[in-house]
Amino acid sequence: MSAETTTPGPGANVKVLRLERGWLQDQLAGRAGMSTSMLGKIERGERPLNQGMGAVLAKAFGVTLDELLGQAPVQSGDGDRLTELRAVMRRFDLPTGEPVREDRLACDLAELFRLRGDADLSSVTHRLPGLLRRVQDHAHATDLPGDWAKVADVYSAVYWLAARHRWMTLAELAVIKQRQAAERSNPLALAVAARDEAGTFLNGGDFAGGLAVVDQAVVQAESNMKGRNRHLALGLLHLRGMTLAGRMRDKKTVERHIKGARESAAITGSDINVHGVHFGPENTITHILATRVDLRNNAEALEVGERYLRDGHTLPATRIGPLHMNIARAKLALKDRDGAVDSLAEAWDIAPQMAKVHPTSLELSRVLVSLHKRSNPKVTALAKRAGIKL
Template sequence: MGQTALARKAGISASLLSKIEVGDRALSQGVAASIAAALGCTLNELLGKASTEPANKEKLTELRGVIRRFDCPGDPPSGSEKIQAGLSDLFKLRGEANLGGVLNHLPNLLESATNYAHSVGTPDAWSSVADVYSGVYWLAARHRWMDLADLAVVRQRMAAERANPLTVAIASRDEAGTFLNGGDFATGLAVVDRAVTEAEGRLSGKARAFGLGILHLRGLTLAGRIMDKRVAARHQQEALRWADEIPQDVGDHGIHFGPENTATHVMATYVDMERYADAISTMEGIEREPITLPATRVGPLHMNAARAHLALGNREKALDSLSEAWEIAPQMARVHPHSQETLRVLTSLHRRSNRRLMALAKRAGIPH
């Protein structure tokens, strides 16, 4: 397929496709999804899986084995204390964007939590299982191991249905995330809409604000990827409304929600929708107060700031923001497509040597 034919089939200009190919423009997730559809593949297939360190392959094989044994439990632990401690450690590692640590931690915790839930059968026990599977989805999505992500959300939903409505809402959020990662944004939005309707009928109190809030944030991201201003505005308005019910960001089930995290999602969506000046303005507002969010949220925040600065032609500020992302969440920056794309374009556009840029490109494994 020639360049002109591919551009036409993807619904983009040949000029834009050419600039992306030679490194003059960054490939956005929305454009990438259109190109993937034109080529008959998924977004994650187009972007490619992140490489697995040799030391992690054994743990990944072990994790897959535990997932397969979901309905074949072994001997349960004597109590839930170690499981709860293990969940706390998992949430901490996830918050730090410590991908290697999460992978090392998951197999034993998942096996213990699953065996215990089969033994006692309580909603709290099954909620713990769903939380671990949410961690599996998070790890798999970061690396674009989408076969593992898809399997994780199926198991997560099975556990959540035996737990409580908030855990079901979180499972739906992660399910919509698999469509986000695969580039099927419209289906992801349908999953969110279905989950919102279900949550409105089942959740109450603080759980209602938290559950509906995280669902609308997922909807906001999905709508931004397809440039649907009306749907994005609706999800943004609803997310802000529920964030008002939570004065300060809170973490629950390994996920954060509140005014600060809502602002980071709004900023990211502005970048997706090419509202770069609005994104920078929102970023400046976020930075007026000390950021309390964990690295797993702050790292992508700076990646999105780098994308906005690059689109506005400010390469130095783009490099500053990208360097911040690498400083805060290096393991995530190494595999995240936003980080990789921004750095690819920066190295392509810099015609003269830039020691800081070259050092970052070397860390990322990008030729320069």
């Protein structure tokens, strides 16, 4: 399946899938439980398709959410690396026996986390196969929990890369291997693995299933962990739960996870990198903002976002880029189209590789270009970046 080349974005894929099935708009709208008017606006690019509505439409089509959103294409030169990466993943329990320099391994892991933070998807893709092979070899040689934690960390990066592109077969394989490594490691690595596993449910549109994974992991962390690591684990899980509940528009569950995340963030203090993932007060704010937009509390979300940016931030591009996308969502919902263009342009400036493949970025670009009927240099520049033909 592919979107219309002139207007890439998840909403365009809805029309493609509908026409493939020979359905009229009112037939699809009836199956999805939405108005024909709403569906028409989504297809024409007059209203963005959010992932909550996307999950409903995906169910009506009999596909998963990631299939509806559409996979990002493999960039030139990345295909061979991804083939190599899959080969290394298949050989999880078959070490090469080659010696590994532990000091170099530590530097390579730190560089991977930096590139992930910078949302440098291409560089992460190119480094993953060799690094994954080395960390697996080293963990088999030592069989130490700390070295298996490193394996789990690299698989978390594989999941992150695959999820950003909606390569869900790769993402789901990654979280299986991540859990296998985490089980030989420590409870915090297991909590991160559960968070990523719940992410595959999020990407697939099974929000209730993802919440069940989170709730199970929260119970395990509360029962088996102590000290700061307990709060780090719970905080990361609550952030994922918050997002999943927001997509379901389950306000009660959202507030429960917000409360839990805030409590853990207050104890951990400033944001830190946990197994390649950030947690702390700032990242909690970015998740609250996104969830408020999902719940259509756009004015509140915008106030939270503008205050956060005004007060200064320390989070990396991989978090600040999506933050600007969600601010753009809130502005567009409040009919501030020019402001939405400015915020989306910020997301492109901060994390261009992520903006190029992120479904929210693509959908906002499609809608903003469609709605701006008059000539606008900023919209023209945005269209060029997003690959939209004017």
